[in-house]
Amino acid sequence: MEEILKISKLSVEYRSGDTVAKAVNGLNMTLYKGQAMGLVGESGAGKTTTALSVMGLLPDKIGYVTGGDIEYKGQSLLKMKEKELNTIRGGKISMVFANPLSSLNPVFTVGHQITMVLRQHGHMTEKEAHAQAAKFLQMVGIPEYRMDDYPHQFSGGMRQRVGIAAALVCSPEILIADEPTTALDVTIQAQILELMKDLQKTMDSSLLMITHNLGIIAELCQTVAIMYGGEIVEYGSVREVFEHPMHWYTIGLLNAVPKLTGKRERLASIPGNVANAQMLPEGCKFHPRCGHCTKVCQTKQPEMICVNENHYVQCWEHGGNL
Numbered sequence: 669m670e671e672i673l674k675i676s677k678l679s680v681e682y683r684s685g686d687t688v689a690k691a692v693n694g695l696n697m698t699l700y701k702g703q704a705m706g707l708v709g710e711s712g713a714g715k716t717t718t719a720l721s722v723m724g725l726l727p728d729k730i731g732y733v734t735g736g737d738i739e740y741k742g743q744s745l746l747k748m749k750e751k752e753l754n755t756i757r758g759g760k761i762s763m764v765f766a767n768p769l770s771s772l773n774p775v776f777t778v779g780h781q782i783t784m785v786l787r788q789h790g791h792m793t794e795k796e797a798h799a800q801a802a803k804f805l806q807m808v809g810i811p812e813y814r815m816d817d818y819p820h821q822f823s824g825g826m827r828q829r830v831g832i833a834a835a836l837v838c839s840p841e842i843l844i845a846d847e848p849t850t851a852l853d854v855t856i857q858a859q860i861l862e863l864m865k866d867l868q869k870t871m872d873s874s875l876l877m878i879t880h881n882l883g884i885i886a887e888l889c890q891t892v893a894i895m896y897g898g899e900i901v902e903y904g905s906v907r908e909v910f911e912h913p914m915h916w917y918t919i920g921l922l923n924a925v926p927k928l929t930g931k932r933e934r935l936a937s938i939p940g941n942v943a944n945a946q947m948l949p950e951g952c953k954f955h956p957r958c959g960h961c962t963k964v965c966q967t968k969q970p971e972m973i974c975v976n977e978n979h980y981v982q983c984w985e986h987g988g989n990l
């Protein structure tokens with residue numbers, strides 16, 4: 669399989685005054701062509717920061733990549749010149765945000781905004797770009813006559829579909845979707861996910877789906893990466909990780925999912941709070957919340973262990989070099 673996006677030992681910090689938040693800490697992740705990968709973790713795990721780093725959208729003078737690299741088809745995005753980067757970001761790699769109002773410009777019609785993306789990345793004439801924009805809006809269920817409407821004239825679900833059309837219109841090789849359906853009700857959510865699944869398959873693009881929702885991952889993705897404290901703590905095929913979770917954090921996340929059938933039981937939760945990026949613990953970052961923590965977990969960071977070719981875990985309980 670062709671490696672399309674490779675993140676190696678990525679570290680990202682947010683700095684404000686004397687405060688430093690270590691949001692991403694030596695993260696490794698590889699996305700292959702045509703693959704759909706889920707990135708899961710509690711709020712504050714560093715998922716959005718990872719996505720923003722790939723897109724070059726970390727907040728200016730606050731967010732800094734402090735280590736590691738992000739490669740698109742073997743080329744470092746972090747070392748690339750601005751002009752070259754602009755053709756990749758938005759063209760070859762694009763992103764759907766949780767709140768489409770923040771990514772759509774309120775003063776331009778949606779048709780104009782999508783046409784602009786195409787003019788910038790697709791090297792088309794105005795007429796060609798208009799036709800292509802109409803085609804993509806139609807694909808996401810927005811009729812052509814709505815092209816002259818402004819974002820505020822659409823419902824939340826429609827806006828999200830416009831956001832998806834804008835992200836897909838240049839046929840990106842990588843689509844990053846950050847909680848694309850959290851703001852929508854479940855029926856619209858299902859429609860949008862189905863749409864993304866179809867479009868991703870038709871275009872053979874790779875998908876990085878960021879979500880809290882494990883059901884979405886099971887539905888859409890072949891592989892899943894579990895993130896905690898700015899690191900991937902478990903990774904593998906969705907089947908392997910969901911059926912045989914090995915990290916106590918993954919086990920906790922899976923146990924916290926409500927079940928629709930069987931005896932009604934109290935929902936399990938993971939004790940304690942998510943790791944504070946301003947005060948990360950020594951050793952395994954999950955150890956203060958882990959009921960199986962030993963001495964080594966408190967002092968030494970475990971390495972990622974290969975359980976089999978479809979499953980990797982970073983937990984002392986499953987081995988590592990002491």
Ligand SMILES: Nc1ncnc2c1ncn2[C@@H]1O[C@H](COP(=O)(O)OP(=O)(O)OP(=O)(O)O)[C@@H](O)[C@H]1O
Pocket residue numbers: 682683684689690691709710711712713714715716717718727730944945946
């Ligand atoms: N602009 C910012 N300034 C300072 N700290 C930030 C900023 N954005 C994020 N952080 C911190 O970085 C850490 C990671 O945040 P991030 O938004 O990447 O997590 P997340 O996993 O995407 O969470 P969520 O699911 O809530 O979106 C958190 O501790 C957060 O408080």
